[in-house]
Amino acid sequence: MNAKIQRLAEIDRLIHEPARLMIVALLAAVKEADFQYLHTTTGLTKGNLSVHLSKLEEAGYVAIEKTFRGKYPLTMCRLTEQGRAVLESYRKTMRSVLGKAGNRE
Amino acid sequence: MTDSTLRPMEGSPAMEDPDRLAGQLIQRAWNRDGLPEIAGGLIALYVSGIFVIQLLFEKEWPVLRAIPVALVLLIPSGYLVPWAVKKIRARYLIERTGYVVMRPLSRKKRMWMVLISGIAGALALVAVAASARGYNIPSASQWILAGTGVLGGVLYPVCGRAWRFVCLGAVFAVTGILLGLYNVGYATGWAVLYGVTGALSLISGTVVLLHYLRQSREAGD
Numbered sequence: 001m002n003a004k005i006q007r008l009a010e011i012d013r014l015i016h017e018p019a020r021l022m023i024v025a026l027l028a029a030v031k032e033a034d035f036q037y038l039h040t041t042t043g044l045t046k047g048n049l050s051v052h053l054s055k056l057e058e059a060g061y062v063a064i065e066k067t068f069r070g071k072y073p074l075t076m077c078r079l080t081e082q083g084r085a086v087l088e089s090y091r092k093t094m095r096s097v098l099g100k101a102g103n104r105e
Numbered sequence: 106m107t108d109s110t111l112r113p114m115e116g117s118p119a120m121e122d123p124d125r126l127a128g129q130l131i132q133r134a135w136n137r138d139g140l141p142e143i144a145g146g147l148i149a150l151y152v153s154g155i156f157v158i159q160l161l162f163e164k165e166w167p168v169l170r171a172i173p174v175a176l177v178l179l180i181p182s183g184y185l186v187p188w189a190v191k192k193i194r195a196r197y198l199i200e201r202t203g204y205v206v207m208r209p210l211s212r213k214k215r216m217w218m219v220l221i222s223g224i225a226g227a228l229a230l231v232a233v234a235a236s237a238r239g240y241n242i243p244s245a246s247q248w249i250l251a252g253t254g255v256l257g258g259v260l261y262p263v264c265g266r267a268w269r270f271v272c273l274g275a276v277f278a279v280t281g282i283l284l285g286l287y288n289v290g291y292a293t294g295w296a297v298l299y300g301v302t303g304a305l306s307l308i309s310g311t312v313v314l315l316h317y318l319r320q321s322r323e324a325g326d
Contacts, residue, residue: 025123026130030205037203041134069195074204091123 004097011093012086014059019044020052024079024087027062032078053077061086132266138202138317140193142310144186149303152178156296163292175295176229180222201321247285250294254281257302269309277302 015024022042027033033041039049056062061083065076079087135141152175194202210218232245258278262271280301284294 021123022126022130025127028123029127029131029208031208033205034203036200037134037205040137040201040203041130069199069204072199072204076204087123094122 007093008097012090014055015061015086015090017052019048020056021090023049023052023056024061024083027077027079028084028087032076035075035077038077056083129266132264134202136265136267136270137313138194138198139310139313140190140198141186142306143314144190144310146303146306146308146310148178148182148186149299149306151303153296153298153300153303156292156299159292160296173230176226180226183218183222201318244288246291246294247288249285249291250289250298251282251285253295254278254285254298257281269313273302273305273309276305 015021019042022044023038026038026041035046035049035053038044038053039046042049044052053062053064057064060080063078063080065078067074067076155175155178195204232249255278258274258281261274261277264270265273277298280298284298289297
């Protein structure tokens, strides 16, 4: 149990932050999404979302591409392979450590 | 707008489970503008209309023909409605809703969808064939109407994830059970069940869409 708990210290803090975890989880569930979709779905302010996306892009977890759909400019975001791997590792760690934590039985 | 039925259902954010969190967010986003409700409401009204026609022209068009016609409409609509909603959104609401490309459904999920559609279709055809051969299952229409109501009542909130879907589900379930109890028969039962819920979905979806457009316009200003 001790070793399991200690695994929490190794968790990736960049995606552990709730807003960033929300962004990464959303991007993992879709193929790609634009900035506006992430803004309306997460409920984060545009400034806040922009900062978090920049951090995730710097870390190489998210790829951002500016494009157009007709006349409408799109800032498309997608999770990179590295981002997907980090999320998978985060998920495994959290499940293994907290899987039964708080269970009253 | 302070209508609590427009608010998403509050649940634990489930930060320890990113899959669940993403699923909830995407599902709420899908129903946010009321378009799926409007589309669903229109289809339900259309199905109700088929049974109303059947009631009006009972001799020329027996119930055995109305059921397959309704099924032919209902089962593919499960595939067509999401496609149509996506197209309308991408064409008219993209600046408000944003643009998203969903991941293709996994083979397992696609298999389940085909299997469930197949079972529903096969059961209906068996029921139609049994009726055509003169088999009479006692109270079958009562159980089927009540069962349809309960199933719809459960599916509405699960698919919608907002309080207004709980209300719609409750109306669907209660209507189905009452119709079953009063033993009104298939045609009347389905005409009323789909008519009531279709009209309510249409009204609810329109209110949500108007609210959504006004809200996003104000946010844009």
